[in-house]
Amino acid sequence: MGAAVIVKGLKKTFNLRHSHSLKETLVWLVKGRKGDLTRKFDALHDVSFEIQPGETVALLGFNGSGKSTLLKLISGVILPDKGTVRTKGRVAGLIEVGAGFHPDLSGRENVYLNAAILGMTEQEINDKFDDIVAFSEIEQFIDTEVKFYSSGMFLRLAFAVAVHTQPDIFLVDEILAVGDEPFQKKCLAKIKQLSDEGRTLVVVSHDLDMIARICDRGVVLSDGTVQFEGPAQEAVAWLRDR
Amino acid sequence: MANSTDTYAVPGVGAGLLDVYRRRFLLKLIVRKELRVRYRGSVLGLAWSYVKPLVQYVVLFFALGIVLRVGDQIPNYALYMFSGVIVINFFTEAFSNATRSIVSNAALVKKIYLPRELFPVASVWVAAVHFLPQLVVLLAAALLNGWHPDVMQLFGALLGFVIVAVTATGLGLLAGAINVFFRDAENIVDMLMMVITWTSPVLYDWTMIRRLAAPWVLFVYQLNPITVAVELFHWAFWYPTVDRPVELPPHLLITGFVGLGMAALFLVIGQLVFRRLEGHFAQEV
Numbered sequence: 001m002g003a004a005v006i007v008k009g010l011k012k013t014f015n016l017r018h019s020h021s022l023k024e025t026l027v028w029l030v031k032g033r034k035g036d037l038t039r040k041f042d043a044l045h046d047v048s049f050e051i052q053p054g055e056t057v058a059l060l061g062f063n064g065s066g067k068s069t070l071l072k073l074i075s076g077v078i079l080p081d082k083g084t085v086r087t088k089g090r091v092a093g094l095i096e097v098g099a100g101f102h103p104d105l106s107g108r109e110n111v112y113l114n115a116a117i118l119g120m121t122e123q124e125i126n127d128k129f130d131d132i133v134a135f136s137e138i139e140q141f142i143d144t145e146v147k148f149y150s151s152g153m154f155l156r157l158a159f160a161v162a163v164h165t166q167p168d169i170f171l172v173d174e175i176l177a178v179g180d181e182p183f184q185k186k187c188l189a190k191i192k193q194l195s196d197e198g199r200t201l202v203v204v205s206h207d208l209d210m211i212a213r214i215c216d217r218g219v220v221l222s223d224g225t226v227q228f229e230g231p232a233q234e235a236v237a238w239l240r241d242r
Numbered sequence: 243m244a245n246s247t248d249t250y251a252v253p254g255v256g257a258g259l260l261d262v263y264r265r266r267f268l269l270k271l272i273v274r275k276e277l278r279v280r281y282r283g284s285v286l287g288l289a290w291s292y293v294k295p296l297v298q299y300v301v302l303f304f305a306l307g308i309v310l311r312v313g314d315q316i317p318n319y320a321l322y323m324f325s326g327v328i329v330i331n332f333f334t335e336a337f338s339n340a341t342r343s344i345v346s347n348a349a350l351v352k353k354i355y356l357p358r359e360l361f362p363v364a365s366v367w368v369a370a371v372h373f374l375p376q377l378v379v380l381l382a383a384a385l386l387n388g389w390h391p392d393v394m395q396l397f398g399a400l401l402g403f404v405i406v407a408v409t410a411t412g413l414g415l416l417a418g419a420i421n422v423f424f425r426d427a428e429n430i431v432d433m434l435m436m437v438i439t440w441t442s443p444v445l446y447d448w449t450m451i452r453r454l455a456a457p458w459v460l461f462v463y464q465l466n467p468i469t470v471a472v473e474l475f476h477w478a479f480w481y482p483t484v485d486r487p488v489e490l491p492p493h494l495l496i497t498g499f500v501g502l503g504m505a506a507l508f509l510v511i512g513q514l515v516f517r518r519l520e521g522h523f524a525q526e527v
Contacts, residue, residue, distance in 0.1 A: 002250075006250070014525060015525075015526075021424065021425070021426065022424045022426040023426075025424070072524065073253070073254075074253060075253060075254075075354070075355050076252075076253030076254025076255070076355035077254065077351075077352065077353065077354065077355050077524045078254065078521070078522075078524045078525055079254050079255070079521035079522075084252070085252065085253050086250035086251070086252065087250065087251050087253055088249075088250055088251070091251075091253060096353050099349065099350065099352075099353030099354055100349075100350050100353065100354050102275055102279065104278065104279050104282045105275060105278060105279075109271075109274075109275070109278070112271055113268075113271045113272070113275060116265070116267055116268040116271050117268060117350070117354055117356050118354070121267065122267045
């Protein structure tokens, strides 16, 4: 059994000024490529670590430290400019709660669409559908279009779909800032359960207390590099000292 | 658990169109989503796609056939033209929507990994759903004109449909990928779509090209897979209703398979370019 996620020498550069016009690019080419068409920004450089199967790992850091970029690289939404990412098993990346929900579709249609995007088969969704709706506690509104949902209802349904996708590796970005307190408790219990089932979890959150409670290990990022790696409590303490 | 093996996967690098086939349930849901969103809040819904071609046919029949009397050169002119028009309609809708498909699904492309080829392919499916009512109108019009096709002609129509679908998928992948980086692509495609009606024998017949241009021009003209598909549709839906001798292009089935080859070539090119650019979609779109 090797690691579930292997990240090696990752580098990711973003263009700061986007040019979507052929004209600008042609002018730039004609002028002999003078100057940079776009300014560059290194979101991550030389980031390496491994995550063992069954671990719950938090990615920590202040805004702009590269956490979300790293999560996107692990989920495959973006590709690294240098270095490699390797994953073992089914990855469900939930970069943002409710991404992939379409406002004009009903709750039911969105459950199917989102679950299929996260990699479930038709049979699996049919089997889990009732559980998903029960977990979200919005049975009454399941055939209403999502655009009429309150933000709480929306998040409940999105989270319910995500935790029922049964991935081997589960990536979550700020997902725990969901709903009222009873529902949050339920979500945390569900996450614990996923972890007890031997699934690997990678969590990004600013809720340091919660991270210290549920995570085994923390990786602290700052300015696109790994600054600290160790047990979750120590990682949280390290970040708080800064 | 599906995909759960001891080998490591590289996130974000899929198997292209093969993944679309593997995840056809998701494709179905995306097609359904597109159709639902298109007809939201509309009373007639999908029925609109029956009304529009019907009106188009009636206009062609009266304006060109009876008022302008174009039908004196080409018998059953309205049917001749309509069988070409629906090919062009299918192609233009499929191609231009596929070109926009990545950008208009930016919310998904940025947040979750899924095979991005799904979006252009779904656009072509949606266009095919809209093609069906037009085909119904065409069949009704053909039957009114005493249509009695043979098996080969029906096969020709199927071949024509496949050629257009494959061409639109290939070019849609190509233009859809480029459109992420240069939004000019969708305008260029819109412009091409205006031209495409005239580069195929929709409003005129192919003998005019033969009369006016050098043989090699005619050869190049017939390499266009859309031209091939239009001629196959003429052969299937218009030719069997004509009672006076008319000249079809020679070796229609052979040019049909050449057209299919061209379409396949577009598909390969589209897929290759798409895969090359796909890695930057999420950050550029």
